[in-house]
Amino acid sequence: MNDSPLEVVAELILLLSIILIAAKIGGEISERYLKIPPVLGELVAGILISPFLLGGIHWFGGGAVFELPLGETQGLPVEPQLFFVAQVAAVILLFEAGLETDRQQFMKYVRPATAVAAGGVVLPFAMGFGATIMLGFASLESIQAMLPALFVGSIMTATSVGITARVLADIRRLDSPEGVTVLAGAVIDDVLGIIILAVIVGIAEGDEVTAGSIGFVFLKAVGFWLGLMIIGSLVSGYISRA
Incomplete structure (x- = not known):
């Protein structure tokens, strides 16, 4: 059974919130304590919460936070909605660098x-x-x-x-x-x-x-x-x- 649009949007907001919080924590640790560019801490945080590490664990008997897509979207690293947002963010980053x-x-x-x-x-x-x-x-x-x-x-x-x-x-x-x-x-x-x-x-x-x-x-x-x-x-x- 397909999820309703409201459920899809709510799940996307939840996943983005987790990503932003983890990235912010990783960036702050890198910049304040390790004295290295915050992007490196954000990368490490992304690796830790990815579907291949902590994000793929079924916590408290429930589903994984970041499930690997199955079916038609199999092969993507995350859900297609989140993957689309990530692609747009990458385009904006490169566009800003170009400016x-x-x-x-x-x-x-x-x-x-x-x-x-x-x-x-x-x-x-x-x-x-x-x-x-x-x-x-x-x-x-x-x-x-x-x-x-x-x-x-x-x-x-x-x-x-x-x-x-x-x-x-x-x-x-x-x-x-x-x-x-x-x-x-x-x-x-x-x-x-x-x-x-x-x-x-x-x-x-x-x-x-x-x-x-x-x-x-x-x-x-x-x-x-x-x-x-x-x-x-x-x-x-x-x-x-x-």
Whole structure:
């Protein structure tokens, strides 16, 4: 039997309240006592109350606070309503970071940011790949035998632009030269990560991976980013004059 809209809204408000309270407590502990950016404490609080830890426990004989969805929504980490709110919040966070970033300064530090991104891709990929091989989950006998190590390495290259922006905002360094360099590096890191993952998925599916296919993925990622920057530059002028 489906829940009524009122029950769905009430449950969503309850879950958001739990998340906000836990995040606030974690952030305060990090900032006041550990002297680190509050976002790190908020992340730890989110991990603790997730469906995979405390949030998945059936307290006092009742249901879990954060049940893993089943049926059509199986695969989502939380209920679809809460997942939607989380996605909107992530978009707002990135949008706010974009508003506070100087485009000219961003382009000025592209070269050092590229070096930062390259280091942030090569080193984590090598560590993830090597650790998977050493632990015996993959081998160097063939490409197919290396796939688990390749996937782990590609996962290790991922950088959260949202978290990076939030940490820089918390320490008020978002518009500083080093802040812009780190943020630009995170963006470039994501583009490189997409290319690496596309190549590995192509290998796993048995498709032929060519320089042309890699270049096409790169052009799509960079083209999408440049397109958004151009549109944003054109639209921002009209919005500021409105």
